Amino acid sequence: MTTETAEIKTDCPELEAFWDHLRLERGLSANTCIAYRNDLSKFIVFMRARNAEITGAELADGIQYVAEIKQTGLKDSSIARHISSLRSFYNYLNMSAVIERNPMTLLRTPRKLRPLPHSLSVEEVTRLIEAADVGTPLGVRDRALWETMYGSGLRVSEAIELEFGDLDAENSWLLVRGKGSKERWVPLSQPAQDWTGKYLREVRPLLENNRAKTRKIFLNAKGKPLTRQGVWHLLKQYAARISPPLKISPHGLRHSCATHLLEGGADLRTVQEFLGHADITTTQIYTHVDRNYLKEVHRSFHPRG
Numbered sequence: 184m185t186t187e188t189a190e191i192k193t194d195c196p197e198l199e200a201f202w203d204h205l206r207l208e209r210g211l212s213a214n215t216c217i218a219y220r221n222d223l224s225k226f227i228v229f230m231r232a233r234n235a236e237i238t239g240a241e242l243a244d245g246i247q248y249v250a251e252i253k254q255t256g257l258k259d260s261s262i263a264r265h266i267s268s269l270r271s272f273y274n275y276l277n278m279s280a281v282i283e284r285n286p287m288t289l290l291r292t293p294r295k296l297r298p299l300p301h302s303l304s305v306e307e308v309t310r311l312i313e314a315a316d317v318g319t320p321l322g323v324r325d326r327a328l329w330e331t332m333y334g335s336g337l338r339v340s341e342a343i344e345l346e347f348g349d350l351d352a353e354n355s356w357l358l359v360r361g362k363g364s365k366e367r368w369v370p371l372s373q374p375a376q377d378w379t380g381k382y383l384r385e386v387r388p389l390l391e392n393n394r395a396k397t398r399k400i401f402l403n404a405k406g407k408p409l410t411r412q413g414v415w416h417l418l419k420q421y422a423a424r425i426s427p428p429l430k431i432s433p434h435g436l437r438h439s440c441a442t443h444l445l446e447g448g449a450d451l452r453t454v455q456e457f458l459g460h461a462d463i464t465t466t467q468i469y470t471h472v473d474r475n476y477l478k479e480v481h482r483s484f485h486p487r488g
Contacts (some may be wrong), residue, residue, distance in 0.1 A: 195227050197272075198237075201223070201276075202216060202220055218264070229251070240273070245269055245290040266291075269287045269290060302435060302438040302441075302442040302443075303435065305443055307429055308333055310429075311422065312326065315421070323382050324382050324390070327378040329421075330378050331378075333436045334374060336437050336457055338361065339411050339433035342409075344399070346399055346400060347400065349400075352380060355370060356369070357371045365461075390402045391406050411433075415432065415433055418433055418436075437458070441454055441457075
Protein backbone atom coordinates (compact mmCIF):
# COMPACT_ATOMS: atom_id res chain seq x y z
CA MET A 184 0.00 0.00 0.00
CA THR A 185 1.47 3.36 -1.01
CA THR A 186 2.04 6.32 1.31
CA GLU A 187 -0.81 8.21 -0.34
CA THR A 188 -3.34 5.49 0.38
CA ALA A 189 -1.96 4.23 3.73
CA GLU A 190 -4.86 4.09 6.12
CA ILE A 191 -4.83 6.29 9.24
CA LYS A 192 -6.44 4.57 12.24
CA THR A 193 -8.77 6.64 14.43
CA ASP A 194 -11.08 5.35 17.14
CA CYS A 195 -14.29 7.08 16.08
CA PRO A 196 -17.60 5.19 15.73
CA GLU A 197 -19.08 7.86 13.44
CA LEU A 198 -16.13 7.57 11.09
CA GLU A 199 -16.39 3.77 11.10
CA ALA A 200 -20.07 4.00 10.14
CA PHE A 201 -19.25 6.48 7.38
CA TRP A 202 -16.47 4.17 6.16
CA ASP A 203 -18.96 1.30 5.84
CA HIS A 204 -21.39 3.62 4.05
CA LEU A 205 -18.76 4.55 1.47
CA ARG A 206 -17.67 0.97 0.84
CA LEU A 207 -20.92 -0.93 1.07
CA GLU A 208 -23.63 1.52 0.05
CA ARG A 209 -21.84 3.88 -2.32
CA GLY A 210 -19.44 1.23 -3.61
CA LEU A 211 -16.42 3.53 -3.76
CA SER A 212 -12.96 2.14 -4.44
CA ALA A 213 -10.64 1.23 -1.58
CA ASN A 214 -8.26 4.10 -2.36
CA THR A 215 -11.10 6.64 -2.46
CA CYS A 216 -12.49 5.38 0.85
CA ILE A 217 -9.06 5.58 2.47
CA ALA A 218 -8.58 9.12 1.16
CA TYR A 219 -11.90 10.15 2.78
CA ARG A 220 -10.94 8.38 5.99
CA ASN A 221 -7.49 9.96 6.18
CA ASP A 222 -8.84 13.47 5.58
CA LEU A 223 -11.49 13.03 8.26
CA SER A 224 -9.06 11.41 10.70
CA LYS A 225 -6.94 14.56 10.58
CA PHE A 226 -10.02 16.64 11.32
CA ILE A 227 -10.87 14.37 14.25
CA VAL A 228 -7.36 14.87 15.65
CA PHE A 229 -7.84 18.63 15.18
CA MET A 230 -11.17 18.56 17.06
CA ARG A 231 -9.82 16.42 19.91
CA ALA A 232 -6.93 18.84 20.37
CA ARG A 233 -9.62 21.45 21.03
CA ASN A 234 -11.40 19.09 23.46
CA ALA A 235 -14.42 19.09 21.15
CA GLU A 236 -16.70 16.27 20.05
CA ILE A 237 -16.78 15.40 16.37
CA THR A 238 -20.59 15.49 16.42
CA GLY A 239 -20.54 18.98 17.91
CA ALA A 240 -18.50 20.61 15.16
CA GLU A 241 -19.58 23.99 13.86
CA LEU A 242 -18.77 25.91 10.70
CA ALA A 243 -16.17 27.92 12.65
CA ASP A 244 -14.30 24.67 13.38
CA GLY A 245 -14.21 23.83 9.70
CA ILE A 246 -12.97 27.32 8.80
CA GLN A 247 -10.21 27.14 11.41
CA TYR A 248 -9.21 23.67 10.26
CA VAL A 249 -8.96 24.80 6.63
CA ALA A 250 -6.87 27.80 7.71
CA GLU A 251 -4.46 25.50 9.55
CA ILE A 252 -3.99 23.00 6.72
CA LYS A 253 -3.44 25.91 4.32
CA GLN A 254 -0.47 26.95 6.42
CA THR A 255 1.15 23.57 5.82
CA GLY A 256 1.51 24.44 2.14
CA LEU A 257 -1.16 22.04 0.97
CA LYS A 258 -2.25 22.58 -2.64
CA ASP A 259 -5.67 24.07 -3.35
CA SER A 260 -6.78 20.79 -4.93
CA SER A 261 -5.91 18.89 -1.73
CA ILE A 262 -7.66 21.47 0.44
CA ALA A 263 -10.73 21.18 -1.78
CA ARG A 264 -10.68 17.42 -1.26
CA HIS A 265 -10.55 17.86 2.55
CA ILE A 266 -13.54 20.21 2.39
CA SER A 267 -15.44 17.78 0.20
CA SER A 268 -14.72 15.00 2.73
CA LEU A 269 -16.04 17.14 5.58
CA ARG A 270 -19.21 18.06 3.69
CA SER A 271 -19.88 14.43 2.77
CA PHE A 272 -19.21 13.17 6.29
CA TYR A 273 -21.48 15.66 8.00
CA ASN A 274 -24.14 15.25 5.36
CA TYR A 275 -24.09 11.52 6.14
CA LEU A 276 -24.38 12.22 9.89
CA ASN A 277 -27.30 14.56 9.21
CA MET A 278 -29.08 12.02 6.98
CA SER A 279 -28.49 9.35 9.65
CA ALA A 280 -30.10 11.62 12.29
CA VAL A 281 -26.88 11.71 14.33
CA ILE A 282 -26.88 15.52 14.03
CA GLU A 283 -29.70 17.92 13.17
CA ARG A 284 -27.94 19.79 10.37
CA ASN A 285 -24.77 19.76 8.29
CA PRO A 286 -22.52 22.50 9.74
CA MET A 287 -20.11 22.33 6.80
CA THR A 288 -22.59 23.23 4.06
CA LEU A 289 -21.21 26.78 3.79
CA LEU A 290 -17.55 25.78 4.06
CA ARG A 291 -16.01 27.33 0.98
CA THR A 292 -13.74 25.50 -1.43
CA PRO A 293 -10.65 27.44 -2.58
CA ARG A 294 -11.34 29.00 -5.93
CA LYS A 295 -9.32 27.34 -8.65
CA LEU A 296 -7.96 29.56 -11.39
CA ARG A 297 -8.83 27.80 -14.61
CA PRO A 298 -6.26 28.20 -17.38
CA LEU A 299 -7.53 30.14 -20.34
CA PRO A 300 -8.15 27.86 -23.33
CA HIS A 301 -5.74 28.32 -26.22
CA SER A 302 -7.43 29.32 -29.45
CA LEU A 303 -6.27 30.19 -32.95
CA SER A 304 -7.00 33.32 -34.89
CA VAL A 305 -9.42 33.11 -37.82
CA GLU A 306 -6.45 33.36 -40.19
CA GLU A 307 -4.62 30.51 -38.42
CA VAL A 308 -7.70 28.27 -38.54
CA THR A 309 -8.01 28.99 -42.25
CA ARG A 310 -4.38 28.03 -42.84
CA LEU A 311 -4.83 24.82 -40.86
CA ILE A 312 -7.99 23.75 -42.65
CA GLU A 313 -6.67 24.63 -46.11
CA ALA A 314 -3.45 22.70 -45.48
CA ALA A 315 -5.28 19.50 -46.36
CA ASP A 316 -4.21 18.14 -49.74
CA VAL A 317 -7.65 17.73 -51.29
CA GLY A 318 -6.08 16.10 -54.33
CA THR A 319 -5.80 12.93 -52.25
CA PRO A 320 -8.59 10.85 -50.67
CA LEU A 321 -7.26 11.27 -47.13
CA GLY A 322 -6.82 14.99 -47.71
CA VAL A 323 -10.52 15.27 -48.58
CA ARG A 324 -11.38 13.35 -45.41
CA ASP A 325 -9.19 15.64 -43.31
CA ARG A 326 -10.68 18.77 -44.86
CA ALA A 327 -14.18 17.48 -44.10
CA LEU A 328 -13.15 16.59 -40.54
CA TRP A 329 -11.56 19.96 -39.73
CA GLU A 330 -14.43 21.90 -41.32
CA THR A 331 -16.96 19.92 -39.28
CA MET A 332 -15.10 20.10 -35.97
CA TYR A 333 -14.40 23.83 -36.22
CA GLY A 334 -17.64 24.80 -37.95
CA SER A 335 -19.86 23.01 -35.43
CA GLY A 336 -17.66 23.39 -32.33
CA LEU A 337 -17.40 19.65 -31.73
CA ARG A 338 -15.44 17.81 -29.09
CA VAL A 339 -13.16 15.21 -30.68
CA SER A 340 -15.26 12.45 -29.05
CA GLU A 341 -18.37 13.91 -30.67
CA ALA A 342 -16.74 14.06 -34.11
CA ILE A 343 -15.54 10.46 -34.15
CA GLU A 344 -18.95 9.19 -32.96
CA LEU A 345 -20.87 10.82 -35.82
CA GLU A 346 -22.93 8.34 -37.85
CA PHE A 347 -24.86 8.54 -41.12
CA GLY A 348 -28.18 9.20 -39.41
CA ASP A 349 -26.73 12.17 -37.53
CA LEU A 350 -26.23 14.22 -40.69
CA ASP A 351 -29.20 16.17 -41.98
CA ALA A 352 -27.51 17.68 -45.03
CA GLU A 353 -30.78 18.82 -46.56
CA ASN A 354 -31.52 21.10 -43.62
CA SER A 355 -27.89 21.82 -42.69
CA TRP A 356 -28.03 20.27 -39.22
CA LEU A 357 -25.91 17.82 -37.27
CA LEU A 358 -27.12 15.64 -34.40
CA VAL A 359 -24.39 15.54 -31.77
CA ARG A 360 -24.14 13.22 -28.78
CA GLY A 361 -22.26 15.04 -26.05
CA LYS A 362 -21.25 14.31 -22.48
CA GLY A 363 -23.64 12.17 -20.50
CA SER A 364 -25.29 10.95 -23.72
CA LYS A 365 -26.99 14.34 -24.09
CA GLU A 366 -28.06 15.12 -27.64
CA ARG A 367 -28.15 18.50 -29.35
CA TRP A 368 -28.67 19.76 -32.89
CA VAL A 369 -26.02 22.15 -34.21
CA PRO A 370 -25.81 23.98 -37.54
CA LEU A 371 -23.53 22.55 -40.22
CA SER A 372 -21.60 25.27 -42.00
CA GLN A 373 -21.67 25.48 -45.79
CA PRO A 374 -17.97 24.53 -46.13
CA ALA A 375 -18.55 21.55 -43.82
CA GLN A 376 -21.57 20.49 -45.90
CA ASP A 377 -19.59 20.75 -49.14
CA TRP A 378 -16.54 18.83 -47.98
CA THR A 379 -18.41 16.23 -45.94
CA GLY A 380 -20.63 15.59 -48.96
CA LYS A 381 -17.59 15.14 -51.21
CA TYR A 382 -15.96 12.86 -48.66
CA LEU A 383 -19.06 10.66 -48.29
CA ARG A 384 -19.60 10.40 -52.06
CA GLU A 385 -16.06 9.94 -53.30
CA VAL A 386 -13.73 8.92 -50.46
CA ARG A 387 -15.49 6.97 -47.76
CA PRO A 388 -16.54 4.16 -50.15
CA LEU A 389 -12.82 3.73 -50.96
CA LEU A 390 -11.86 3.53 -47.29
CA GLU A 391 -14.71 1.36 -46.09
CA ASN A 392 -13.69 -2.10 -44.96
CA ASN A 393 -16.42 -4.45 -46.15
CA ARG A 394 -15.35 -7.02 -43.59
CA ALA A 395 -16.01 -4.63 -40.73
CA LYS A 396 -19.01 -2.50 -41.66
CA THR A 397 -19.52 0.59 -39.56
CA ARG A 398 -21.94 3.50 -39.64
CA LYS A 399 -19.33 5.91 -38.29
CA ILE A 400 -18.71 8.74 -40.75
CA PHE A 401 -14.99 9.36 -40.35
CA LEU A 402 -12.71 6.40 -41.11
CA ASN A 403 -8.96 5.88 -41.05
CA ALA A 404 -6.86 4.56 -43.92
CA LYS A 405 -7.66 0.97 -42.90
CA GLY A 406 -11.40 1.53 -43.04
CA LYS A 407 -11.90 1.58 -39.28
CA PRO A 408 -13.47 4.46 -37.33
CA LEU A 409 -11.07 7.24 -36.39
CA THR A 410 -10.08 7.30 -32.72
CA ARG A 411 -9.36 10.19 -30.36
CA GLN A 412 -5.67 9.38 -30.52
CA GLY A 413 -5.80 9.16 -34.29
CA VAL A 414 -7.37 12.60 -34.62
CA TRP A 415 -4.90 14.07 -32.12
CA HIS A 416 -1.86 12.74 -34.02
CA LEU A 417 -3.36 13.81 -37.34
CA LEU A 418 -3.93 17.36 -36.15
CA LYS A 419 -0.45 17.47 -34.65
CA GLN A 420 1.01 16.60 -38.06
CA TYR A 421 -1.00 19.35 -39.74
CA ALA A 422 0.00 21.93 -37.12
CA ALA A 423 3.68 21.03 -37.52
CA ARG A 424 3.73 21.31 -41.31
CA ILE A 425 2.38 24.87 -41.30
CA SER A 426 4.93 27.71 -41.18
CA PRO A 427 5.22 28.92 -38.51
CA PRO A 428 3.98 25.76 -36.73
CA LEU A 429 0.74 26.13 -34.80
CA LYS A 430 0.10 25.16 -31.20
CA ILE A 431 -3.28 23.45 -31.32
CA SER A 432 -5.14 20.38 -30.08
CA PRO A 433 -8.46 18.94 -31.25
CA HIS A 434 -10.16 20.68 -28.34
CA GLY A 435 -8.42 23.88 -29.45
CA LEU A 436 -10.57 23.89 -32.58
CA ARG A 437 -13.64 23.90 -30.33
CA HIS A 438 -12.13 26.72 -28.25
CA SER A 439 -11.44 28.66 -31.43
CA CYS A 440 -14.99 28.19 -32.66
CA ALA A 441 -16.44 29.50 -29.38
CA THR A 442 -14.06 32.44 -29.27
CA HIS A 443 -14.81 33.46 -32.85
CA LEU A 444 -18.57 33.21 -32.27
CA LEU A 445 -18.36 35.58 -29.30
CA GLU A 446 -16.02 37.93 -31.13
CA GLY A 447 -18.50 37.98 -33.98
CA GLY A 448 -21.28 39.14 -31.67
CA ALA A 449 -22.99 35.91 -30.56
CA ASP A 450 -24.53 36.08 -27.09
CA LEU A 451 -23.32 33.82 -24.30
CA ARG A 452 -26.54 31.81 -23.96
CA THR A 453 -26.53 30.94 -27.65
CA VAL A 454 -22.90 29.81 -27.49
CA GLN A 455 -23.73 27.74 -24.39
CA GLU A 456 -26.48 25.94 -26.30
CA PHE A 457 -24.25 25.55 -29.36
CA LEU A 458 -21.41 23.95 -27.37
CA GLY A 459 -23.71 21.82 -25.21
CA HIS A 460 -22.49 23.21 -21.90
CA ALA A 461 -24.76 22.25 -19.00
CA ASP A 462 -23.63 25.28 -16.97
CA ILE A 463 -23.13 28.76 -18.43
CA THR A 464 -20.16 29.32 -16.14
CA THR A 465 -18.28 26.86 -18.34
CA THR A 466 -19.04 29.04 -21.36
CA GLN A 467 -18.10 32.26 -19.56
CA ILE A 468 -14.43 31.38 -19.67
CA TYR A 469 -14.49 32.26 -23.36
CA THR A 470 -15.33 35.87 -22.52
CA HIS A 471 -11.80 36.20 -21.15
CA VAL A 472 -9.92 34.40 -23.88
CA ASP A 473 -8.67 37.02 -26.31
CA ARG A 474 -7.36 40.00 -24.40
CA ASN A 475 -5.81 41.48 -27.54
CA TYR A 476 -9.22 41.46 -29.20
CA LEU A 477 -10.68 43.19 -26.14
CA LYS A 478 -8.00 45.88 -26.36
CA GLU A 479 -8.71 46.32 -30.06
CA VAL A 480 -12.44 46.78 -29.45
CA HIS A 481 -11.74 49.22 -26.60
CA ARG A 482 -9.32 51.20 -28.73
CA SER A 483 -11.74 51.35 -31.62
CA PHE A 484 -14.97 52.22 -29.84
CA HIS A 485 -14.20 53.82 -26.48
CA PRO A 486 -13.96 57.65 -26.62
CA ARG A 487 -10.81 57.51 -24.51
CA GLY A 488 -9.48 54.30 -26.04
